[in-house]
Amino acid sequence: MSKKAVTELTVLENLPCGRNQSMLVLQGEHDLLPVKPGQFVNVEIPDNKEVFLRRPFSVFRVDEERRLLTLLVKDLGKGSHSLMQVGTGRKLNIIYPLGNGFTFPVTGDRPLAVGGGSGVAPLLFLASLAASAGIKMDVLLGARSAADHIPVNTVAEDIRCFFTTEDGSLGASGLVTDHQVMKQLDSYNRIYTCGPLPMMKAVAALAKTKSVTCEVSLENLMACGFGVCLCCIEPTVEGNQCVCTQGPVFNVNDLLWQI
Amino acid sequence: MADLKVNIGGLELKNPVMTASGCSGFGTELTDFFDVSGLGAILLKGLTLKNRDGNKYPRMAETPSGMLNAVGLQNKGVDYFISKIYPEIKHLDCALIANVNGSTIEEYVELTRIINELEHIAAIELNISCPNVKEGGMAFGVSCPHAGAVTREVRKACSKPLIVKLSPNVTDITDIARVVESEGADAVSLINTLLGMAIDAEKRIPLLSTVTGGLSGPAIKPVALRMVWQVSKVVKIPVIGLGGIMNATDAIEFFLAGASAVQVGTALFKDPLIPLHIVDGIDNYLERHHFGSINQIIGGLQM
Structure with a gap:
């Protein structure tokens, strides 16, 4: 096959x-x-x-x-x-x-996933499989308002999930980067983020200051999805790479982000 | 099964359906999905002598029945191709055709000379029609003297069948076709993308980093058909038709207009299996219409 x-x-x-x-x-x-x-x-x-x-x-x-x-x-x-x-x-x-997918956490890891928008889907998938493998992953999800979040009961019970909303209607008030969890990054050794670009950049910048490994999942516009059109490129330390085949997940250190 | 074999300027193909350059990578991206031995040929991603990063993101925009691209010939250069990619693809059971690009005639010639030495490259497609590079590319394809000169010099370095890929962004494509034929091209392929543009009205910005780019997809098929029809009437060498082919009926239309083979490009982005469906569909058409060979319908338009 x-x-x-x-x-x-x-x-x-x-x-x-x-x-x-x-x-x-x-x-x-x-x-x-x-x-x-x-x-x-x-x-x-x-x-x-x-x-x-x-x-x-x-x-x-x-x-x-x-x-x-x-x-x-x-x-x-x-x-x-x-x-x-x-x-x-x-x-x-x-x-x-x-695409490539996230680096799966190993036993002993203390992973955190930070997402927003359509980025919550792959992070909750990852957290759920990690939980099945006996690895506890914390998840922090941000949205404008409670109604913009996926229903809380959609999140599997074995995932510790924190919410933020800009209007304070669910969880902590503010952006994900304002959340208490982000002030305790020392307690994590691996961060995954997926969502709006400004959010990912802010999360990656915080991870960088604490020297925590950070993987980001990008959503560049693409035509084919399997590496032939070369439209979804992202500049990396290895030159332009296709988000569809060499990503969508990148270690943030491999990207040329000014953070 | 009807006889689908065609001969394109000395290049024997088991069937007339190829994948277009820039739309099927170097072939290995397709083997993830299917056995490429069912294809007539794979046109490899455009090569240059040296590494090219291509244009900045964003490089594509969806448009009605098609898309614009502004990739700009991103590739790692011919040395990388020969050391890393060629060994992986040379034994594919499918004709491989290299797509050759340059900023100057000297670059085109040097690259051709290098590629010409590769045993498993069946033919060379000379790309004088890329609309997304600042130097060379389409500049050669829109002027008869330039198109003639580059074809003449590359011909001297090329002992394999030489296909020249033509630009539709010209006043009269038949003039260019005649010139490259007279300078030794064994076949012509047409059309490359049409120069186009897309704008985000809300943000008041162009959708491509380069502002303009190449339009492809079903939107350009009527233009491509017209040009294939015009060119096939004035040249004796085979014409390879491309531009918006999505299914077997589209391909048949190109054969009727005078194409001896077709290339499938943008359709691959929608579904990489489309070329195989087209091969089956052509066979089915020939049987339904009681033709024993594809060659019986080439240029068979009833006027």
């Missing part, structure tokens, strides 16, 4: 999951290819002739036994908007698994 596949999955559920976001549960007819946290799928958008290219989404959950692959779709434009309208039973064409 080849390492990547172009395949059709059936929409089992497409449920609202926080404001302007839905949880899309897809089921395969056959066994799924292995998917690591931080890897993504590239989805062909149905029913919208204005959308020519696929749209990439990080994987939120995988249930190998039931052949389920779950995505969080945030309404960010024409493509994601169309996907949020897709009904159950509909077949979606996807290319997967794409």
Whole structure:
């Protein structure tokens, strides 16, 4: 079997999951290819002739036994908007698994994941698999308001999750970087971040001051998702690299960010 | 199964469906998905003598029925290609065609001389039509004297079949095609991307770092078809058609317009399996219409 596949999955559920976001549960007819946290799928958008290219989404959950692959779709434009309208039973064409994924924490690690926006999906996937492996990962999620967060009960019970909101309607008031957890970075040896670029840069800057290893997951615009169009490049210490194949996860020290 | 074999200026292909340069990497990106022996040929990512970082991000913008790109020939240079990539791909059961680029005629010639020594490179495509580089590229492809001069000099260094890739950003593409034919090209491929532009009205900024870029996808297919039809009428060498081919019917239209083979480009971004579906679809078309060979429909447009 080849390492990547172009395949059709059936929409089992497409449920609202926080404001302007839905949880899309897809089921395969056959066994799924292995998917690591931080890897993504590239989805062909149905029913919208204005959308020519696929749209990439990080994987939120995988249930190998039931052949389920779950995505969080945030309404960010024409493509994601169309996907949020897709009904159950509909077949979606996807290319997967794409990208490298996060470095999985090892026993003894004290990892922290910091996310916002559509970045929460891969981080909660990672935290959930880490928990299954007996590694406790703290997760800090930020949003504008309580309604913008995924419902609290969506987060697995074995994950210690902190919330921030800019209006104080859920968890601590302010940005993720204002949260108490970020003032105790010394107690972590590994930080993962995914979300809006300014948030990731702020988190990476704090991690840098404490010399904590930090991995960031980037969302550069891409056409293909598998390394042939060379559109999603990110400047790195090794030159321009494709976010789709050499990322989306990078060690922040390999990026040329001015932080 | 119909006979799908074609001969492109001395290059024998098992079928007429190739992947376009810049859209299929160096072939290994495709082997992650399928066995490339089903392809007629793979056009390798554009090469230059030295490393090129390409243009700044953002390099692409989605447009109605297509996209703009401004990659700018990012590649690690021919030495890296030969030491790291060529050993990985030379035994692929599929014709490999190198896409050669330069800023000056001397660079084109030197690179051609190096590539010409590689046994498993079946042919060379001379790219005089890249719209995304400041020097060379399309500048050679939009002037008859320049297109003629670079083709003449590269021809001397090239013992393999030589395909010249033409730009649509010209007043009359048949003039350029005639010139490169007269200077020794074995085939022409057309069209490269059309120069275009996209703007974010809300932010009042261009969507590409380079402001302008190359338009590809179904949006350009009618232009490509027209140019293939025009060029195939005035040259004797084979024409390879490309521009917005998404399925077998699109490919058949290019054959009818006069193309002897096709390249699939932007469609690969949507689905890397499309070239294989096109091969099957061409076979199906030929059987339905009782043609024994692809060669029977080339230029077969009924007027």
